[in-house]
Amino acid sequence: MFSKAQLLSFIFAIVLAITVFYIRSNSKYQVVERLKSVLQGLLRAESKVPEQHRTKVAVGFGGCYDAFLPALDAFNALNISATGSRVHHDLVNNAEELEQLFNYFFHHGAAAERYVSNKEFFQEVISMTQRYENTRWEVGGNAPVMAKRLALEGSEVLLGAQRSPNVVFGEHVTGIGHQDADDVHIIFEYDKRERWGNLTAPRANRLIIHNDQFNPMLNMLEEFAIELKKFHPKLFVLGGLQMMDNFPFADGVRENRLNALEKFLKDMAPSTLTHFEMASFTEESLLKGLIAKVLPYAESLGMNEQELPNLLAVLNNKPAQLVADSNPRVATTLDEIRELFTAVDKLGGSRKLTRVHVHTLAYQAIVTVKGSKWTNTMSATAKASLVANRHVCGNTSINLDNARLILDESFSSSRTKGSERIHVEDNRPVSCWEEGAKLFCVAPNLVCTDIYQTAGGGDNISGAGLSLQIK
Template sequence: MWTKTIGFGITSIILAYIYGKWHNLQLQSLDEKEQNIIESWNDLIIEPKRKFRRISVGINCNLDLIVSGTDLLTALGQSPGESLDSVSLEDIDDLRNTFTHYFKKGAAAERTFTDERKYKQIIEVAEKLPSKQHYIGGNAALMAAKVAELFPNTKIQLIGPIGPLLKSLLPRTMSIPENSHIPSDEVHLIMEYELNENWEGLTSPVANRFITSYDESNSKLTSLNKFFSGLTHFDSDLILLSGLHLLETQGSALIREKIAEVKEGLQKIPKNVPVHLELASMASEELVQAILDQVLPGVTSLGLNEQELSFSAHVADGPHFDDFHTRTGQPEIHKISDMILWILKTYGYSKENPSSRLTRVHFHSLTYHIVGTLPSAWHNTQSAVAAGTRMAGRQACDVNKLSPPDIELRIPGTFKLFSGQDDYTFDENNPVFSWEREGFYFVFSPVLVCISPLKTVGLGDAISATGLMYSDFDISYRNS
């Protein structure tokens, strides 16, 4: 009896030792995979031959108030609601239901409030939460701040509604015209949630955030005329434009008026000055269709995530148009590749469509990025994609250098690059790779996802700005 007991105990110890060794080897193997990707990025990232020196950025600028979304709703006396996606929010019930919808999907979204009084009541509660933070907000201000941080020798002009607290947070090296100053900040509420966060029985599949605001200056694009008139005095060699998504709470008449103003302003910009448009979450089909038809042909580059890309395909009957309603979790790689190609072919520059200037689409998601370009117009694209994906992990973890085990690779081991293709097997020693389709050049890189993210706000803006600054634009494509 004692012999059997001792033998069982020794066997258990041996098995535990073997399992521990195996488990440590598995963890070491995973860490090595991520480290190989980091080293590949570092080797690949080189500065472009033609650098952007003077950049004009506009137009949505605000002060972000960052809180835990579930903590705020709990403080407001709210539990999870119905999974409903409202185009705009009229009251706390709309906020609860729409937040619930995106919390369950793990997708980023942005919706505006229509009632100023109720929005201010919510902000008062949010300001009392102990973990609240104030941060630079608005795609334009975030992109400008990231460029100023990474490229301190670059001259930057920021145009938009800038209140006193926001101004104090912006780099002092930035040029802000006097007519951009406003007496009080426009405050946007950022409701963050973590990976696998539990909210009264609901679990978030990824870390993300839901944004809401009541913002007269940005939602009506009051700085639009100042932005385009300011370009003539700054001699920009790159223009970054954002904030059009905030129009969706306005009536059809104002949407048409402002989109026409954007289109007219873009037509006056010389073709040798690239214009990047950064999109954000939208639910208005009317606005998205107007941006696709009237604005995209007037910009050179487009930045967007899976929500904006799949909703565009849904609105304009593009490939996988039903994916917007059916997708959960991270988007399938081949579907995103198909949709990027559709954008470039439908709205981009070609011999058949020479009036368009669109030659680049930068797609970014939590787990991977794809950039599609007209290869004669953009160079150094692999460096740009590597720099953008590296920045995603750095900013989410709030570190200057990525290292395991704070990050992890979350793409599948095999996947299709586009519909109809055989499965591609991912190689961590060659994480940034390219392919060609119908005359366009595509570059892919995984993101090393931050396991415990500290900053989810402004990731897309930081990614797009970084990718652009490592890109080399060549206007001679129009003569080829």
């Protein structure tokens, strides 16, 4: 027989268990319902733009053949042991430096791309990828990936990249010329909470290494300029310039190629909009060269949460910022976008910056200048969010069983004291508001939890956003 105290304790335990179960079940139900509402709201926003005829877009420069494989399996196959040593290297010479560089970015969950100066070591890595049975090979490079996305979304694309044995382009994409060998990129991918020695990844991401010989030279630039004048595009998208980062150019060669690029941009028809897609740069001299010779001709800039503060640092004459917060607050990103507009405006370029798109793990932020040629900012922000999930999950449809929301139900519009707090409406999840001459739009991401591929995410997201903003 139970005593009265024991019986009361038993009843209390049962009631408590039922209450906890109810709260958890109700909370899970609310999360699922919010996901459904946000997805439907994003789909409605994306579909507000009617289907358009094929718009001409030009994209440059370069292409490669990408090998995708799990980072930790690859390191084991290379007989690389976890040391926990986190050291940044501008370029890679051997297995020890590769592991230290990987640790540095793995610890921060930050994407990075670095040149391998030792050709023999790079060939060892390629040989390993060819032996590893789960290596996945695809056409890659910023320009081909953005070109493919823009073609999928309805554009006719002229691509400033050369075909090579394994680099071929799909429907509605026309390349320039041919080369006899592939530039190969090795993409080491890892998932959130993966452990490497005593390190744990805070988010899914990748480290890319390459030993490119063709892409850094922009060797199709002059031929592409001739074809461009015949093509008459509505938009020119520039990317892939990180291939010039820490590349061993002969004296004066990189400066000459940047001068040629500047002339190319100067000669661009005024009717053609221009977009520059940033990347992971470490060499301050190159970034300063791009600030002087590319940014003055960019009407639109695209970048992630790591690349934005890095660019701002160099614009403000500070050292390059190799890593930043992998999940920044919306207010922080928006303030940095405001600062970027001001800094670029001071460069006094021949084209005015009228659009900035920052893509992060948790959200998309697109800011456009009212009265500019960019249209459909709200729908473009929604589409960018949806494509983030579609690309990373590797599926054109979105499975909410493999999605989660990181963005809170409200956010501050600025870090400034007294700034407005914006509430995210689940059924209308793209928050847009005006500040003077600018339109701000922020959309939550349905973050993919069953990852197929992180590499190329930014290129697909940026391409998707641009596809709805050109008439």
